[in-house]
Amino acid sequence: MFSKITIAASLALALLTGTASAEAIKVGVTPGPHAQILEKVKEVAARNGLEIEILEFSDYVVPNQALNDGELDANSFQHEPYLINQVKDRGYKIENVAWTVNFPMGVYSKKYKTFDEVPDGATIAIPNDPTNGGRALFIFADQGIIKVNPDKGLAVGPADITENPKNLNFIELDAAQLPRSLDDTDASAVNSNYAIPAGLNPATDALLREGAKAPYVNLIAVRTEDKDKEWVKQLIAAYHTDEVKSFVEETFKGAVVTAW
16 A cells, blocks of 8 residues: 555656656757757756757758658757748758747858958858858848849859859858858858857957847747647746846857847
């Protein structure tokens, strides 16, 4: 009799604490701020019965493939233009379910303190995927340094530059390699999730910085078939807390901006 009471009490306690019904999900991120933020989200979610396993990916391509194939339950690393392009090109059945943070892209240099010092004919590295490459070019276009073909929308590349009075030589590299490219280029446009781990702060170190209204807020993506599941609501609720917002503000000092 005692053992039955003990078991019943244990089960009741587990239900109260959420451990008996806890779900476990796998979420893909890129190293750096996305991973750091999700560690805080994981801490918050665990208190409410959702266990998160974080998997880090070193590029932007694999996390969507892994999500689409069922190896992940969600990912948190990309902005909407990139997701839209991936879905269009690869036919993924995945979609945006919540906004997370914005990482203003910056243009950095180890050789020059201001962009005015960058000489004509300089070599500038930008990301080699269509959406982030276009994102980088729009930083220069917004400053009047180049002009791009307006008919191409956000997906512009070096071939779509229509005016380039400084004859800048734009080269395309894998986004993760851009911080290291600064040893060999005159300047490089670096996504902040790669810039920050390399000791670069877009708020203080960038020669040029993306405008605040740029359409590149990051998001949580899940498979379309999962979008209405309870664990998705739990994940979003854990992310969109004051605790996570305070963590982002205190940790990144304006280099990462919350979007909720």
